[in-house]
Amino acid sequence: MTESRPAGAGLVDERPEPGESVLEVRDLVKHYPVRSGLLRRSAAAVKAVDGVSLTLDRGRTLGLVGESGSGKSTLARVLVGVETPTSGQVLVDGEDVTGRSRAGRKQLRRDVQMVFQDPYTSLNPRMSVNEIVGEPFAIHGIDPAGGRRAAVGELLELVGLDPDHANRYPHQFSGGQRQRVGIARALALRPKILVCDEPVSALDVSVQGQVINLLEDLQEELGLSYLFVAHDLGVVRHIAHDVAVMYLGRIVEQGPEAEVYDAAQHPYTQALLSAVPVPDPSVRLVPAGGAVGASSSDGAVAGAGQPGVGGIVLEGDPPSPVDPPSGCPFHTRCWLAPTLPEARREAASADAVRGLRLIPQVCETDVPALVARGSADAGAAGAAAHVAACHFARELATPGTGA
């Protein structure tokens, strides 16, 4: 085996080229204590982020996708300093910012700005758009050339809003318009890193495109780096250079955009990609209402776990992050595990075959490491390696070609 690049290069163990990475996250954990009942003992914790490591290079975009509740927003909030991590490190330009003083945190907030998921609650309803977008100047005592008002006007223009509406209040805008106000505000201080939490999910497609193209232009112009959280895989593919997939507080797959999309290795990523609704009415997610010859997606609805209309259907509910499954966190819903020969071999040897969901034992006992699988044919220099956290990812990459 010829080894062109070490496994997991640029991700966990290896230090990237100095000066290349603008943000580095090392084994980040964020747990929220759960206080139970009258005793108020924090017996358990919501393991919102449970050991995440990643690197964001200057001028690049890392897309973060994953299950609802998988910890994407929590990770984003820790990165911008709104929340303190339970453990782990966040490095901005090589400097550990996790244990910073208040003044240090203020600096961090200049360098790392956030665009929030929810345009409704993130804007102060009593402030005019002019005040909202100009507030970062006030907080940091900055007087932009040409005056604050002109700078705000420029920012509004930049995000496709009418500068004449600067005196309006958030409630006078539609949801999509409000989201653009949030983006304008985040751009005010020309940050190094923009953490965008679902920044375009409230926008319709034509405006989405404008905002994404705009973010790309700004990146090119200013050398910005983006951590881009979104559940729309189409949007992420267009903007991201690299993609990380989260499940239950962990990254289960990461790699260059093209590899993750075209050669996904983790069964969760594969399910995610196959569930993307396609703009083609002959591919129905649900049968047509009362129409003759309703499509036969019922097999899929029944949860056979087979690829079909609407893709691979995941069984069961997302597990609670308070009590995540042992071993592979995806094992309770994995569609691949029950189909593996290992599962059948173990079933045959087991004395009780009671219609249980049989999966390879290793899936239930061992946490799969996030490492390069299959042909680790590393791409161009600077590109992150394609890694996946699945014991059987190799089989997926090359189906049928044993040994």
Place this chain on the structure above:
Amino acid sequence: MSPASRMRTAAEGEGRGTRHSPGAERGEGEQRALLEVTDLAVEFRTPDGVVRAVDGLSYRVEAGRTLAIVGESGSGKSVSSLAVMGLLPDTARVARGSVRLAGTDLLTLSRKEHRARCGEQVAMVFQDALAALNPVHTVGFQLTEALRARRGLSRADARRRAVELLDLVKVPNAKARVKEYPHQFSGGMRQRVMIASALAMDPDVLIADEPTTALDVTVQAQVLRLLAEIQAERNMGLVLITHDLGVVAGVADDVTVMYAGRAVEQAPVVPVYTTPAHPYTRALLRSIPSAAGTGRLPVIPGRPPSPAAMPPGCPFHPRCDAARDICRTEVPPAAHPAEGRMSACHFASDIMAGREPAPEAGVTTSASGTSVPGPKGDPDD
């Protein structure tokens, strides 16, 4: 029994089988509409004067069917739904139109009666689900507020019902989670809570404003299937407001495309995708970011007009790649380029047939006869 076969049974029980026209302007439909919105116009008082956010919107919602409303941000999707529910803010008023629910025009009722009628029969999942939940009350308390107030449920019964409702929308560990507060739920979970709370009163019509926007695709697929299942079981009419044209293709029966407060295209779902009859619909379909493609996204240039400064003529003309002179001066009337289809474009038939309108084709045609649905040219060969 699978949801799909249940759905067919429910549909047959209604003795249906034909497709229906989407627009209310073809009112004599064989199927009685549960909810029928006709020529609705909504205005806001703003510091810049009165603006019209919705202008002449019509649609009908039928039992067991899903109407998707898509359109530009700010096109009036939410405002029109709030008007239907009687929940417009005080600065807004309905300038004209009717909202018929089981024969009664809700807009002739007092605000209080209007809301009471809706409370029983029409429910809405609000777009701003995260803001709609009160942070100081438990999720269970909020889920059953209406039930306790209207149906007089006891605390214990309400608690039980809350658990059922959370189970219904597949929130794991429902029994424990009813006691939790909204901030302890992820965005997606909260969205499901909002769906559960809308279903609490067993509505005939559910208006869901971007109900899956906060969800990842695997859960989105679950929630949409769940909605379809519930819809089939209760033969409920569903209005799905979304900007995701993938979702529309996957779940809608009929589609209304809105732009600048108006319906610009209405049709059954299949032809909207195969032969769009309005340039805005066509442009929207082209600008979908696909999971199969990379690179620069095609966009519709410019931005949607502000309701305070609506352009003359066709509201889409400043951004339209097919615009002609007539478009800058004359508001296009509703054309019917084919059975069951409506397009508010001077060149609806051309666009539907995939032809570019002739340079000045529209000028003479439309000036002479307003009843002519489109310019000369037959869509069929």
